[in-house]
Amino acid sequence: MVETELLAIRAFAPAGSTPGNAAITLQPQRSIARIAAFKDSLPPLQSALGLTLPGPNQQARHKATLYLWSGPENWLALADRDDPNFDLKLAQTCSGLAAITDQSDGRTILQISGPAAHTTLAKLIPIDLHPSAFPPDATALTLAGHIAIQIWPCTDGFELACFRSYAETLYEALIEASYV
Numbered sequence: 001m002v003e004t005e006l007l008a009i010r011a012f013a014p015a016g017s018t019p020g021n022a023a024i025t026l027q028p029q030r031s032i033a034r035i036a037a038f039k040d041s042l043p044p045l046q047s048a049l050g051l052t053l054p055g056p057n058q059q060a061r062h063k064a065t066l067y068l069w070s071g072p073e074n075w076l077a078l079a080d081r082d083d084p085n086f087d088l089k090l091a092q093t094c095s096g097l098a099a100i101t102d103q104s105d106g107r108t109i110l111q112i113s114g115p116a117a118h119t120t121l122a123k124l125i126p127i128d129l130h131p132s133a134f135p136p137d138a139t140a141l142t143l144a145g146h147i148a149i150q151i152w153p154c155t156d157g158f159e160l161a162c163f164r165s166y167a168e169t170l171y172e173a174l175i176e177a178s179y180v
Helices: 042-051 086-093 118-120 163-177
Strands: 025-026 032-037 059-062 065-071 072-081 098-102 107-113 140-144 145-155 157-161
Touching: 032 086, 042 107, 042 163, 065 145, 065 163, 072 086, 072 107, 072 140, 086 098, 107 118, 107 163, 140 163, 145 163
Parallel strands: none
Antiparallel strands: 025 107, 032 072, 032 098, 059 065, 065 072, 107 157, 140 145, 145 157
16 A cells, blocks of 8 residues: 655745735644543643643643633644644643644634734724733634634734634735725
């Protein structure tokens, strides 16, 4: 039998720099996994991972992984880079405590930054992103227009994760909204 290696490819190819008043960039591929804790396993799961998993609408960083709350007893774990064994390592660490599902090829992450980032996002997202309401350790499951996203602040602005099949539509909506 012939072994075939599957290669991850980008959801779409942005056409150069963004023309509006905010910089919108497709982020490099990185490993993403969903962690769904089994019933009554949260304390031992946190012990196995070596951190207190974030509560509702919060995020936490531990070593080279960002953990985003994604619903009751659910988190997205985002590695700082693409690691083909990320989900396997998590599954081994969380064995018997949580279900781990690789999301790396199913999600796309866009970053929006620049002086018009807040104004741009306000046109699409129905939540208050002012730092007093959405601090640096926040995350939210919401909509950008009609597209389901998870958003969180980052050093240069905000990162938005969406399902891969909506990535280009979200990108175009952000560009359109960036014209102030």
